[in-house]
Amino acid sequence: MLCAYANKVDPNDPLSCLSVGERDEPTVDDDDWTTVTVASAALNHHDLWSLAGVGLTEEQCPMTLGCDAAGTDAEGNEVIVHSVIADAEAGGGDETLDPKRSLLSEKFDGTLAEKVVVPRSNLVAKPAQWSMDEAACIPTAYLTAYRMLTTKGRVRSGDAVLVQGAGGGVASASVVLARAMGARVYATSRSQERREQVEKLGATAVEPGQRLPERVDVVIESVGEATFAHSMKSAKPGGRIVVCGSTSGHLPKVDLRRVFFLQLEILGSTMGTRDELSELVDFCVTKDLKPIIDSTYALGDAAEAFARLQAGEAFGKIVVRP
Numbered sequence: 001m002l003c004a005y006a007n008k009v010d011p012n013d014p015l016s017c018l019s020v021g022e023r024d025e026p027t028v029d030d031d032d033w034t035t036v037t038v039a040s041a042a043l044n045h046h047d048l049w050s051l052a053g054v055g056l057t058e059e060q061c062p063m064t065l066g067c068d069a070a071g072t073d074a075e076g077n078e079v080i081v082h083s084v085i086a087d088a089e090a091g092g093g094d095e096t097l098d099p100k101r102s103l104l105s106e107k108f109d110g111t112l113a114e115k116v117v118v119p120r121s122n123l124v125a126k127p128a129q130w131s132m133d134e135a136a137c138i139p140t141a142y143l144t145a146y147r148m149l150t151t152k153g154r155v156r157s158g159d160a161v162l163v164q165g166a167g168g169g170v171a172s173a174s175v176v177l178a179r180a181m182g183a184r185v186y187a188t189s190r191s192q193e194r195r196e197q198v199e200k201l202g203a204t205a206v207e208p209g210q211r212l213p214e215r216v217d218v219v220i221e222s223v224g225e226a227t228f229a230h231s232m233k234s235a236k237p238g239g240r241i242v243v244c245g246s247t248s249g250h251l252p253k254v255d256l257r258r259v260f261f262l263q264l265e266i267l268g269s270t271m272g273t274r275d276e277l278s279e280l281v282d283f284c285v286t287k288d289l290k291p292i293i294d295s296t297y298a299l300g301d302a303a304e305a306f307a308r309l310q311a312g313e314a315f316g317k318i319v320v321r322p
Helices: 045-051 132-136 138-152 169-180 192-200 228-234 256-261 274-287 299-311
Strands: 002-006 018-022 033-042 068-072 078-081 115-119 123-125 160-163 184-188 204-206 216-221 235-243 265-268 293-298 317-321
Touching (some): 002 299, 018 299, 068 138, 078 138, 123 274, 132 138, 132 317, 138 169, 138 274, 160 169, 169 216, 169 274, 192 204, 228 235, 228 256, 299 317
Parallel strands (some): 184 204, 216 235, 235 265, 293 317
Antiparallel strands (some): 033 068, 033 317
């Protein structure tokens, strides 16, 4: 079957490690697992990190990439794939806290293929009103944003939220979801075009580092070093800074005086649980929300899709169709 896979890893030239070609179809060796025929998959920065050797070693290659997918299971049901492979009991009821957790494409082949094998418990019913492309965008970026805003950020209607680095998958998802939760949303971007795009989503767009009209209850932080000082200054007393990434660097300076004097919370967040994915789907259906799709590519053109992701040109999700 056709796949997009890592043939090796290279932190200096990750795209050179990407291959698109034929691999054997996956087999099911456990009754608790099943095969999903993939209709649509979506790219994430995790895929680029894998090619760079983050969470994936040379010895594990070839490894089919991809975390997100929607398709049809062995019984003919239209489903969304939850990509966290873990034991919820080992995480105290939260599979994201299992010390041995992994994502598809780390220990098990991922979703950028015609078929993928996953635990049956990782499947969530696809809403009938969503296309496969739309459903495939939900499991990583939108789930990450949802957990950051709800479980970690505890956003309520009427709160103010700052989203750093609007334009990426998690950031654009955070804008859409926070607005639907009744929050006032501010979003930063260096790009005038992206600031205009987030304005259309209902956010107030500001330049990076710009002083906000008010301090916010929650900051959605995925940029890291370049924006963290601004995130700290933008949070009101008792505010929450929720961190899911560090694309600009992972060692920001933190003024601890501001942390303790203003009683700020700095919270880490990674992905989300299968139950949170189900809640997210229900929330989106109730609010009539659909994910933002930047572009679509055939699986055979996956190299072009990866190049667009790496260049930072996408606003929203990049979809790949087997």
